[in-house]
Amino acid sequence: xxxxxxxxxxxxxxxxxxxxxxxxxxxxxxxxxxxxxxxxxxxxxxxxxxxxxxxxxxxxxxxxxxxxxxxxxxxxxxxxxxxxxxxxxxxxxxxxxxxxxxxxxxxxxxxxxxxxxxxxxxxxxxxxxxxxxxxxxxxxxxxxxxxxxxxxxxxxxxxxxxxxxxxxxxxxxxxxxxxxxxxxxxxxxxxxxxxxxxxxxxxxxxxxxxxxxxxxxxxxxxxxxxxxxxxxxxxxxxxxxxxxxxxxxxxxxxxxxxxxxxxxxxxxxxxxxxxxxxxxxxxxxxxxxxxxxxxxxxxxxxxxxxxxxxxxxxxxxxxxxxxxxxxxxxxxxxxxxxxxxxxxxxxxxxxxxxxxxxxxxxxxxxxxxxxxxxxxxxxxxxxxxxxxxxxxxxxxxxxxxxxxxxxxxxxxxxxxxxxxxxxxxxxxxxxxxxxxxxxxxxxxxxxxxxxxxxxxxxxxxxxxxxxxxxxxxxxxxxxxxxxxxxxxxxxxxxxxxxxxxxxxxxxxxxxxxxxxxxxxxxxxxxxxxxxxxxxxxxxxxxxxxxxxxxxxxxxxxxxxxxxxxxxxxxxxxxxxxxxxxxxxxxxxxxxxxxxxxxxxxxxxxxxxxxxxxxxxxxxxxxxxxxxxxxxxxxxxxxxxxxxxxxxxxxxxxxxxxxxx
Numbered sequence: 001x002x003x004x005x006x007x008x009x010x011x012x013x014x015x016x017x018x019x020x021x022x023x024x025x026x027x028x029x030x031x032x033x034x035x036x037x038x039x040x041x042x043x044x045x046x047x048x049x050x051x052x053x054x055x056x057x058x059x060x061x062x063x064x065x066x067x068x069x070x071x072x073x074x075x076x077x078x079x080x081x082x083x084x085x086x087x088x089x090x091x092x093x094x095x096x097x098x099x100x101x102x103x104x105x106x107x108x109x110x111x112x113x114x115x116x117x118x119x120x121x122x123x124x125x126x127x128x129x130x131x132x133x134x135x136x137x138x139x140x141x142x143x144x145x146x147x148x149x150x151x152x153x154x155x156x157x158x159x160x161x162x163x164x165x166x167x168x169x170x171x172x173x174x175x176x177x178x179x180x181x182x183x184x185x186x187x188x189x190x191x192x193x194x195x196x197x198x199x200x201x202x203x204x205x206x207x208x209x210x211x212x213x214x215x216x217x218x219x220x221x222x223x224x225x226x227x228x229x230x231x232x233x234x235x236x237x238x239x240x241x242x243x244x245x246x247x248x249x250x251x252x253x254x255x256x257x258x259x260x261x262x263x264x265x266x267x268x269x270x271x272x273x274x275x276x277x278x279x280x281x282x283x284x285x286x287x288x289x290x291x292x293x294x295x296x297x298x299x300x301x302x303x304x305x306x307x308x309x310x311x312x313x314x315x316x317x318x319x320x321x322x323x324x325x326x327x328x329x330x331x332x333x334x335x336x337x338x339x340x341x342x343x344x345x346x347x348x349x350x351x352x353x354x355x356x357x358x359x360x361x362x363x364x365x366x367x368x369x370x371x372x373x374x375x376x377x378x379x380x381x382x383x384x385x386x387x388x389x390x391x392x393x394x395x396x397x398x399x400x401x402x403x404x405x406x407x408x409x410x411x412x413x414x415x416x417x418x419x420x421x422x423x424x425x426x427x428x429x430x431x432x433x434x435x436x437x438x439x440x441x442x443x444x445x446x447x448x449x450x451x452x453x454x455x456x457x458x459x460x461x462x463x464x465x466x467x468x469x470x471x472x473x474x475x476x477x478x479x480x481x482x483x484x485x486x487x488x489x490x491x492x493x494x495x496x497x498x499x500x501x502x503x504x505x506x507x508x509x510x511x512x513x514x515x516x517x518x519x520x521x522x523x524x525x526x527x528x529x530x531x532x533x534x535x536x537x538x539x540x541x542x543x544x545x546x547x548x549x550x551x552x553x554x555x556x557x558x559x560x561x562x563x564x565x566x567x568x569x570x571x572x573x574x575x576x577x578x579x580x581x582x583x584x585x586x587x588x589x590x591x592x593x594x595x596x597x598x599x600x601x602x603x604x605x606x607x608x609x610x611x612x613x614x615x616x617x618x619x620x621x622x623x624x625x626x627x628x629x630x631x632x633x634x635x636x637x638x639x640x641x642x643x644x645x646x647x648x649x650x651x652x653x654x655x656x657x658x659x660x
């Protein structure tokens with residue numbers, strides 16, 4: 001169970017603003033005034049532009065590749081600093097805790113939408129089928145006829161200006177270009193809204209079970225919770241100040257090293273142990289990097305001890321699996337994504353089983369309107385409304401796909417699998433808080449192709465499925481976990497749930513529109529540095545599917561089943577035996593790309609945390625926690641400064657989030 005401060009007595013407002021729909025009389029101790037939402041609305045375009053510039057243009061930071069977005073933490077820190085003089089001189093304009101968290105939550109959702117593995121991929125994908133088509137690849141002949149005119153951009157001159165070689169006069173702001181992009185961006189914006197609505201409704205349904213009954217700890221929400229808690233005294237804690245200062249100074253020095261190589265570089269460079277294993281069968285184990293990142297050490301420390309152990313243990317388990325496969329002459333690396341997908345879906349199945357009684361209560365409340373525990377005024381949505389929103393949103397998504405040319409059955413199966421994986425990721429975030437939860441090449445389309453083959457799916461289905469690569473490519477910046485963490489923060493601070501729901505919907509609508517704008521604006525101006533893989537990857541894969549049809553992949557299905565049932569086995573053992581140390585969430589995240597570089601930090605932090613709890617107990621853990629929060633905030637603050645510095649002066653800068 002998470003360790004939180006429950007004393008919120010100092011949150012009482014000085015006055016009640018009756019005209020504000022964001023106030024709650026029954027439950028909230030601190031209102032959310034409408035001016036906080038206006039501030040978030042003002043910051044969302046700036047924040048989205050910041051992300052696009054630093055992630056795709058100058059590569060000065062990759063905020064949305066990690067579960068805690070450093071750009072939103074930096075924005076929250078800046079608001080807290082600005083709040084100090086406001087509280088002293090203009091108290092009526094100062095933000096209370098709930099208002100700070102509302103702004104933070106809205107920025108989080110908009111950041112996820114514009115993120116590296118979300119909408120950054122979509123506009124280029126809309127241009128790729130016809131803009132990257134050549135006589136050599138024969139894309140127009142293979143699948144051009146299966147793409148509706150309203151789904152992608154077809155105008156040749158617009159595409160030449162967007163992804164052509166000559167970029168000297170390229171700009172989005174030409175009538176022809178705006179007209180060509182208007183319909184595709186509009187229809188995809190509506191699609192994204194309904195998808196986000198479905199996720200919000202699912203989160204409303206599961207939140208009570210996960211938070212109140214299962215007592216999940218939500219590690220990623222811990223830092224903003226502590227930053228905004230007046231009773232925590234985080235910013236006056238000596239251990240926090242020491243770690244924050246030291247890590248900040250290291251970030252400053254490393255930033256200067258980027259411009260002046262004679263300045264020392266105070267960072268442990270990753271060392272890949274696999275370079276020591278060059279002979280068979282050892283050369284099959286892949287990357288085993290040793291490294292140290294302060295902010296990752298801080299994030300990992302927030303994870304429960306047993307799950308940290310499971311993460312590094314199962315990383316070694318995956319490597320042992322590769323070694324054994326090499327010994328018996330079976331190459332498994334290509335089948336790992338299917339096994340990973342099975343592990344994530346096992347987490348979904350387990351959460352469904354554990355919460356089955358809660359889901360039955362939800363169903364009875366939705367159908368009969370009796371016995372609903374969340375019927376009070378401050379709940380985000382009544383269960384009947386949440387279930388209705390889920391159904392309406394899902395039906396719209398299937399109709400969208402059907403109108404685009406997909407079979408409703410294929411579309412339904414695809415999005416059921418996608419939501420199962422997304423719920424599994426959201427559950428892992430709420431329980432584990434792993435620094436990253438990437439899933440490369442493990443999307444629903446791969447499972448469906450493995451199950452029945454490309455020929456059975458047909459060219460129409462495969463062509464439209466390829467546009468959803470922005471959802472399934474890697475799952476770095478999934479929005480659903482941030483929605484649930486937003487509801488959790490609202491619940492912990494006794495905020496009006498309906499107010500935060502309205503704020504989320506505003507953020508989704510504005511964040512989607514702004515994301516399309518900043519992405520198109522930036523890619524028109526800087527096409528020479530935009531990753532063309534975002535357009536080529538999905539449709540090169542489609543070209544291969546159509547040119548070389550494949551049958552059912554029984555090996556891939558076998559690995560998927562293995563990952564699924566092994567994850568179920570781990571949880572059943574955990575339920576039956578209290579001494580069982582392995583957790584299926586650790587098994588799921590340990591196979592990801594990020595774990596290859598960070599497993600050593602999981603082991604190090606596990607050892608440190610075990611020693612602290614073994615010899616100092618919970619009291620010692622609470623005492624040293626600010627030290628690790630300082631690791632996170634110190635590196636985020638200076639890293640965010642260097643990223644902004646690069647955008648202002650239009651130059652690359654020190655990237656503290658670089659993988660290597």
